[in-house]
Amino acid sequence: MKRDYYEVLGVARDAGTDELKKAYRKLAMELHPDRNPGNKEAEEKFKEAAEAYSVLSDPEKRKVYDQFGHAGLGGAGGGGGQQFQFDPSQFADFEDILGSFFGGGLFGDLFGGGRRRSTGEERGSDLQYNLRIGFKDAIFGQEAMELSIPRLEACDTCHGSGCEAGSRPETCPQCRGQGQVAVRQGFFQMLAPCPRCEGRGRFIPKPCKACGGEGRVHRKTKVGFRIPAGVDRGTRLRLQGQGEAGRFGGRAGDLYIVFDVEPDPAYERDGSDLHRRLDVSWPLLVLGGTLPVETPYGADKVKVAPGTPADHVVKLVNAGVPRLQGGGRGDLYLHLRAAVPKTLTAEQRELLEQLRRSLDGEAAGESEEGFLSKVFGGSEKNGKKKRK
Ligand SMILES: [Zn+2]
Ligand SMILES: [Zn+2]
Incomplete structure (x- = not known):
């Protein structure tokens, strides 16, 4: 029941x-x-x-x-x-x-298959090509790129139809062109792809000799494209119709170029923003001045205010990577870090000692909190140890 x-x-x-x-x-x-x-x-x-x-x-x-x-x-x-x-x-x-x-x-x-197919054509497969590009190429883009892609293309001899010259596909007699046949499974009557024509509804009586009736052949072809400015690791570029040709003259699939970007020793990239670490002399931070910097767009200068903290970040607006969507560019963040010299000349040492005595004198009574902690915000442990 x-x-x-x-x-x-x-x-x-x-x-x-x-x-x-x-x-x-x-x-x-x-x-x-x-x-x-x-x-x-x-x-x-x-x-x-x-x-x-x-x-x-x-x-x-x-x-x-x-x-x-x-x-x-x-x-x-x-x-x-x-x-x-x-x-x-x-x-x-x-x-x-x-x-x-x-x-x-x-x-x-x-x-049983639920394949719905009215014509014999099949869309070709999409292809993916992984392409590694230079850091600067990702930022500025690149015109006139070319890749050699091995793929299936429409057969020249039969123009993709798969039929020998003068012949044409015929309606499949088994499914009468429906591509599906009724199959009983228990109490179900299901539609399954026709076994004779593989669900295409048509068959090729005289297959093209060049492609064996497939309508497509293997070939290696140069595909031109351009890299848009601002691509990042994982960006997919879709080249419509540049994938594989479909069987029996079907529409070609798409070609996806997936980018990988070489790292750059100077910059760290975060989306459309760039980060760069810069060692600067601490007297520059203390006294202020002008700092020459390199950006992807050329040489630039940054003004450093007197008394700049040792871990200061300078933001150069619009000096980052072009945005793929929305336009404009990201920013370049310069992470300034006070460079502490490891070796000093006798003269430099004398001058520093003088400076320390002067600064320590200024802050009378703070013998432990000397000059170095003033400059480095009290976090310089080595400085403390040495003075003990
Ligand atoms: Zn052919
Ligand atoms: Zn059939």
């Missing part, structure tokens, strides 16, 4: 669309063949739930079912003949658990 569809899904007779969806999703997850390997009962229940959902989620079928029950859906033959046909598009919301219907997937495995 067939169970009531509402009972199968565990919903009330007035359940709304969302409620149906929810109930079906829960069941499909529970009874999923991946979770119940080899469990025939679970598989049958899984199919039962799919059938129930496909009826109740279709307003027309639901109306008939509500009025006449299972008998109403039994097909023109009536008499309890359990004919049943799925419309895979009703399950499009469940692709995350069931897999893709039109490309086969779990649904296709259990119920």
Whole structure:
């Protein structure tokens, strides 16, 4: 005996669309063949739930079912003949658990293919090419780039049709051009791809000799493109129609160039911002002055105010990387760090000692908190130790 569809899904007779969806999703997850390997009962229940959902989620079928029950859906033959046909598009919301219907997937495995194909053409595959570029090329971009890409291209001899000159594809006699044939599976009648024409609906009586009837051949071709200014590691550039040609004259796929960017010893990149560490003499920080700096756009000068802290950050607006989206550029952050000389000449040492005595004298009574801690904000442990 067939169970009531509402009972199968565990919903009330007035359940709304969302409620149906929810109930079906829960069941499909529970009874999923991946979770119940080899469990025939679970598989049958899984199919039962799919059938129930496909009826109740279709307003027309639901109306008939509500009025006449299972008998109403039994097909023109009536008499309890359990004919049943799925419309895979009703399950499009469940692709995350069931897999893709039109490309086969779990649904296709259990119920037979749901491939929808009206012509014999097939879109070609997308291709991916990983390209490593220099740090500066990523910032400034590069015109007139060229890559040699091995790929399948439309056959010149037959112009992609796969047919010998003077011949043309013929309608498949087995499926009468539908590309699908009805297959019985238990009480289901499912549509499966036609075995004779592989679902294309047509076949090639005289295949082209150059491509064996595929309509495409292997070739290595130079593809031109430009690197936009501002690409980053992982940026994908899509070159439409530069992927592989489709079989039997189908549309070509796309070529994706995925960038990797060489690091630069001077800069650290964070999106469209750049960071650069700079060692500067501490008298410059103390006294102030002008600091010459290099940016990706050339030499520049930065004004350093007197009494600048030892870990100061200077922001050079618009000196970063161009933004791929939104325009403009990021900023360049200069992380200034006081350089402490390791060796000194006798003269420099004398001058420093003089300076220290002078500064220590100024701060009378703070013998431990000497000149170095003034300059370095009290964090210079070495300075303290030496003076003990
Ligand atoms: Zn050919
Ligand atoms: Zn066929």
